[in-house]
Amino acid sequence: MTTVLRASHITRSFSGIRALSDVDLEVAAGERVGLIGPNGAGKTTLFNCILGVLRPDRGTVELDGRDVSDLPVHQRARLGIGRTFQRIELFSESTVREHLLIAERTRRGDGRLWKDLLGRGRPRTDEIDRCDEVLDLLGLGDLADEPIEHLSLGQGRLVEVGRALMTDPKLLLLDEPSSGLDHDETADLATTLRTVQDAQGIAILLVEHDVEFVAGFTERSYVLDFGQVIAQGPTAEMLASDAVREAYLGTLDVSS
């Protein structure tokens, strides 16, 4: 199996406090990987280093064997890193379909000012069809023309997923996708994500607090604590291990 993402020796400090020290992480093509750990373990920092939002002090990020450590967010996105946000980030003035259309346009990269001026900038039917395909896959087909203020949080998160999918990502980073969702919505989300992944064969890296979600969705997990990977392996084993329990709950006798 080919490695899609390889982050090596990622180290990052914030005003003297080490948020990450020497973290290695790999995701193979088509794999579902979890990233778990207690609050403040450095999960978000690692995420941001992979996305390019933050630059690590030391370490490299490789995508498909290519070093992307020096590239800004939008260039990494073009090379195949898609993402969703913990606090939902949608284009406040666009409809559901427009979210996907602009992603599709950006991926093609053929938007030019002079084309707009000649009236050739409007969405074409083949673009609309491609967007609607993805919307149907996500079960959002009926909402395509709705402005996003009419959506529920769960639907909004799916729009984020759909928008990311239109960029043809090799790797999808999901930042706490279950936050703000209730139990049933979370279950639905997991099902939909699985369908999407089966259809498109992308790799998924997931930061998540909902243990049940992680257990049901990911095959393999990394456990972060105090900025270091303290364990990695099959998710079920990880969640059962003493190291993880201790990191989450402190020493065992306190937790009971």
Place this chain on the structure above:
Amino acid sequence: MALVLAASVGTDLLRALLQGTPPGTVYALIALGFVLTYKTSGVFNLALGAQAYISAAMYFQARNAWGWSTVPALVLSVFLLAPALGLALEHLVFRHLRTSTALAKLVVTIGLSVALPSLFELIVGFEPVAGTTPQGIVPGGATVFYDPFGVYAFSRNELTAVGVALLAVTLLVVLFRFTAIGLQMRAVVESPRLTELSGVNSDRVSAFAWALSSLFAGMAGVLIAPRFNTLAAPDFFNLVVIGIAAAAIGRLVSLPRALVGGLWLGIFIAVSQTFLPRWSDTLTWLQPIEKDLTTAMPFVVLFGVLVLWPAIRNTRAATDPLGGVDPPPPSLASDSRSPGLTLATRAFGVAFLTITGLVVFFRGDASWQFVVTQAVILSTIFLSITVITGLAGQISLCQGTFAAIGGFTVFQLADRFAVSVLLAALIGAAIAALIGAVLSLPVLRLGGIWVAIATLAFAYFFDSVMIKFSWVGGGESALLQGTRIPRPTLGPWDLSDDRAFLVLAVVVFAVVGLAVIQIRGGTVGQTLRALRGSEVAAESIGISAARARMAAFAVSAFIAGLGGALLSIQQRNVNYSSNFSPFAALFWLVLVVSLGARTVEGAGYAGASYTLFDAVILKGTFLGWILRSADHIPGFFPISAKWLFILFGLGTLQYARHPEGAVEYGKRRAGARVEALVTRLRRGPDPVEVALSTEESVR
């Protein structure tokens, strides 16, 4: 010889130091006032200059017109009016905008700085008298001098300024260190939310900060007034820009550093005033601008600090640990509207333009043709604001400068190389676009309110330095003859005929308007809309914010340059100071934002309002047309032209909630009502609504 020279340099330096201190302390006062409100309520208050102006004008009015003595006039203008104004602004305006974006708040302060001076002048009946220098607060302020060090003679006014500023700063230190409200203010600065959780009413603290800030501004206004020949609101707007430069040196959040920044700026200006003439002996290109470079120093400093020190923009966002719990900004109106409404708008627009055009073309006299043509050209210029503010969501305060670049290019090319003015207009637009693109490189990295401030600094830099170069503004010959521009001929049409020129202006407006509509619906428009919605999300799908905004900036500058060139051709003169000065361009933004920055139609209304509102509405002409006789116009006409500034300045208040503007908002509401009515007529009364209304009547 060298020793003598060194000694003289030392003396000059000391003199410059002493000379720069009094204005420096006044800048410091402004900077302190600015930082106070920025820290406690997150409002980047450009209206502070208007507040300073109001106090200065009040003092002037009380002393000169009403014949009051110093103390009561001072108490009224500085200690009563200024804090009351600050409280009113906090209470009536900014308290309600607390969850709005920083940009929306900035737009409101820009509107206020246009509206407040006119409102004050109207209420108090104050008219600035040209050439009457305001007096200071001590007798003989400008005539009695003291020379403590034997190198520089301080006037009494200057010493008073220093003394008052020192006193104010001391009081501020005492307040912050030793009083409960000072402690609370410091806490609110750290985090308003955390402070509220510990039982402090942060609204009250914020109101206090506003009153204090306004007091400082008022004091600075009264102290600095004697330096001007005439009291005029634009001068005080410059003052606040200088204050911001001083505050920027203190990273906008540190009171002590803002104080030092103000002092340093005053001294820096004095030093450059002393030494620049010497350098210009050897550097001849400096000569035409040496006098103006000193006044431009603050803007250069401000621009430099903003561009070279990007860390400045993160100062506030990073401070509040509970910032995330703030409710999100109010959701904006959707950008889409029903196709029926769009069709109706376009039909109405075309019909209206055609009919008005024909009436003016065939029936209007020369002066009406001139004004209407001007309105059409200004509408074209305003389309540049539609692009940069409406589509790209950026506040640019240098659109007047881009327009001026277009105008001056036409003047230079026609004057020196006898290039056809229409070709020159296109070249001018292209140059403006190029400058816009280059400017966007450092500026757009900043984002948000900093784009507004950096473009403002650029506008002032152009205004005080660039314009003085003979290859821009025409130098001394232009001072004597004006910047003359001939009218062109286009094939068989002689455009020196005002009617033919009106047709040209309408055609250009139509073409540019169509282009804007195409861009809005095309890839660039969609990309900009995505960026406006969420920048992080847009970047996460591969959109380059810098590139998209650079395109918007260049297009916007192109349109402004083209419009500016046309306006100059129409007036046969660039008329820089009346058409394109930074303060005038500030009002452009206010107008367009008030009426509608998203639509071509909004730009049209704004252009019409700029030139015709006074002539048609306020003078009562329109009413006269309706009554079919000029004799029946009621006695309260003509209404003061100041209402133009007041109405549209206050119109920006709705920007936070309705960035689409008053026209679009009103139309959509009306459209929705019509739709509801139609459905009701078709279906009969809605059962739910009937149930609701009966329920209500039962109650």
